[in-house]
Structure formats: structure tokens, C-alpha cells
Amino acid sequence: MGKVVGVIAIKGGVGKTTTVTNLASVLASEFGQKVLVVDGNFSAANLGLHLGLVNPEVTLHDVLAGKHEMEDAIQKHDLGFDVLPASVVPKKVEMLELKSHIKKIKDKYDMVLIDSSPALNEEILATMMASDELLVVTSPDHPTLSCTMHAVKVAKRRGTPITGLILNRVYNKQFELTTQEVEEATETPVLAVIPHDVRVLEALAATTPASVHGDISDVGVEYRKLAGALLGKQYEDRRLTSRVKGWLQRGKLMEVPKHEVNRTLLSDSVGKE
Ligand SMILES: Nc1ncnc2c1ncn2[C@@H]1O[C@H](COP(=O)(O)OP(=O)(O)OP(=O)(O)O)[C@@H](O)[C@H]1O
Numbered sequence: 001m002g003k004v005v006g007v008i009a010i011k012g013g014v015g016k017t018t019t020v021t022n023l024a025s026v027l028a029s030e031f032g033q034k035v036l037v038v039d040g041n042f043s044a045a046n047l048g049l050h051l052g053l054v055n056p057e058v059t060l061h062d063v064l065a066g067k068h069e070m071e072d073a074i075q076k077h078d079l080g081f082d083v084l085p086a087s088v089v090p091k092k093v094e095m096l097e098l099k100s101h102i103k104k105i106k107d108k109y110d111m112v113l114i115d116s117s118p119a120l121n122e123e124i125l126a127t128m129m130a131s132d133e134l135l136v137v138t139s140p141d142h143p144t145l146s147c148t149m150h151a152v153k154v155a156k157r158r159g160t161p162i163t164g165l166i167l168n169r170v171y172n173k174q175f176e177l178t179t180q181e182v183e184e185a186t187e188t189p190v191l192a193v194i195p196h197d198v199r200v201l202e203a204l205a206a207t208t209p210a211s212v213h214g215d216i217s218d219v220g221v222e223y224r225k226l227a228g229a230l231l232g233k234q235y236e237d238r239r240l241t242s243r244v245k246g247w248l249q250r251g252k253l254m255e256v257p258k259h260e261v262n263r264t265l266l267s268d269s270v271g272k273e
């Protein structure tokens with residue numbers, strides 16, 4: 001009960017907040033999970049803005065400043081999960097107290113997802129310390145890989161286990177780093193490969209996570225499969241093209257992608273917990 005998953009990267013704009021909102025929405029809608037999302041980006045909070053929560057009355061900053069209880073700051077979202085927004089105006093607070101506050105409420109939830117700041121200081125440390133496990137968001141280029149290698153090293157030093165990487169904004173171009181290259185450099189499994197899709201930006205403009213905005217796209221399927229694996233379950237993609245791919249893979253005419261294999265391994269190990 002109450003697993004706390006931090007979503008980190010020490011690079012801005014790679015898709016941490018996008019990952020948190022998409023995972024939360026599919027965990028709630030597809031898997032019936034009770035989920036809380038927490039904005040751990042203390043100096044540039046925007047999780048609320050991704051979800052259409054503008055200018056919340058009580059924020060995580062107020063909780064950390066001792067002015068309010070967690071329950072006062074947590075809001076129910078129409079998409080079926082709870083949100084703990086932070087203040088869009090940065091204020092100095094004891095960020096490392098995040099862990100003790102989350103500890104008080106985590107057993108009310110199946111999963112708590114923390115959206116981290118990319119800043120390699122107390123901000124990201126607060127997420128690492130408050131989390132039971134981490135997902136690291138990356139993209140298939142060298143500058144991001146270099147940051148990801150560093151993030152993995154810092155997390156290992158802190159002793160917070162990394163469940164895996166999310167390879168985001170993939171264009172499927174020859175010049176991009178491959179899943180294998182990213183895994184070898186980081187010694188960490190890739191659990192999801194999310195394509196770059198303009199519908200993610202369209203969904204952001206509509207303040208709704210892409211996974212639950214319009215028809216289910218490849219982005220939506222990847223987040224559903226990742227959410228399933230985190231719970232020890234499987235999400236079956238019923239779309240025709242995916243069913244054909246499945247037949248080809250079973251007939252050994254097409255290779256099963258590495259991240260699919262990694263998800264099955266994760267799902268099996270979570271299922272045995
Ligand atoms: N797969 C994708 N396809 C297209 N656009 C994407 C994708 N993932 C994220 N984006 C867009 O990239 C931008 C940055 O994403 P996001 O805010 O999630 O990154 P972040 O890592 O949380 O950034 P920050 O470090 O500033 O908090 C957003 O406009 C988002 O909609």
C-alpha cells in the first residue's frame with residue numbers, strides 16, 4: 001500500500017510532468033488506482049497548470065511552511081486522482097520535510113507520484129528522499145543521456161532504487177540513440193518508449209493528459225503498459241495494428257522490443273511482491 005514513485009531528470013523539459021499526469025490518469029481510469037500527484041518542483045511549479053488548476057488557494061509550500069495540513073492542500077481532480085499543487089511563486093521552504101509529510105498520507109493511496117524539479121540541489125533530493133522508487137525520464141540524444149547518467153549515479157548514491165527509464169520524445173530517426181545504447185550507458189532498463197507526438201502538446205493546451213485526451217494513441221498505450229507493469233499487471237493493446245504486431249512477434253517474424261521485455265520482467269517481479 002502507498003508506494004511513492006518519484007519521477008526525476010536533471011534536465012529541464014524532458015517530460016517529467018507529462019509522465020506524472022499521464023501515469024496518474026491511466027492508473028486511475030484504466031486500473032482503478034487511488035493516486036496522488038505531488039508537485040515537487042518547488043522553484044518552477046507547474047503540475048497544477050498541466051491539469052488546469054490555476055492559482056490554488058493552499059499549496060505544498062504552505063504545508064512545508066507549517067501553515068496548513070496536507071489535507072488542506074490536496075485537491076480532487078475530475079480525472080479521478082488527487083493533486084497536491086505547489087506555489088507558482090517560489091518561496092523558501094524546508095523542502096527536505098517533504099518525506100515526513102508524504103509519509104503521513106501515503107497509506108491513503110495506492111500510489112503517490114512526485115513530479116521532481118530538474119535542479120540538482122535540495123529540490124531533487126527532496127523527491128529522492130521521499131520516494132520508495134524512481135523513474136528517470138530521458139530522451140535519445142547525447143546531452144540528455146549525459147544528464148541521465150548523472151541522475152542515475154546520484155540516485156544510486158542516495159540509495160533510492162531506480163525502477164527504470166522512460167525514453168521520451170522519440171522520433172524514430174536513425175541519428176537517435178537506441179534503447180540498447182541508453183541502457184548500456186546508464187546500466188538501467190528502459191521501461192517505456194514514448195514517441196514525440198504533437199497531440200501531447202495539443203492535450204497540454206487542453207490541460208488534459210494526452211493518454212485520456214481523444215483516441216488512444218501510441219503515447220497513451222505506452223503509458224497504460226507502463227502503469228500496468230508498475231502494478232504487476234498487463235495492459236492489452238486491442239488496436240488492429242498492435243494485434244498484427246503481436247501475431248508477428250509470436251510467430252518470431254518480428255522481434256519483441258527490449259522495453260516490452262523489461263516491462264514483462266518488472267510486472268512479474270511486482271506480481272511476486
Ligand atoms: N512525447 C511528447 N511528444 C511531444 N511533446 C512532448 C512529449 N513529452 C513532453 N512534451 C512536451 O514537452 C514540454 C515539456 O514537458 P514537461 O513539462 O513534461 O517536461 P518537464 O521535464 O516536466 O519540464 P521541467 O523540467 O521544466 O519541469 C511540454 O510542452 C510537453 O507537452
Ligand SMILES: [Mg+2]
Binds near residue numbers: 016115
Ligand atoms: Mg515539469
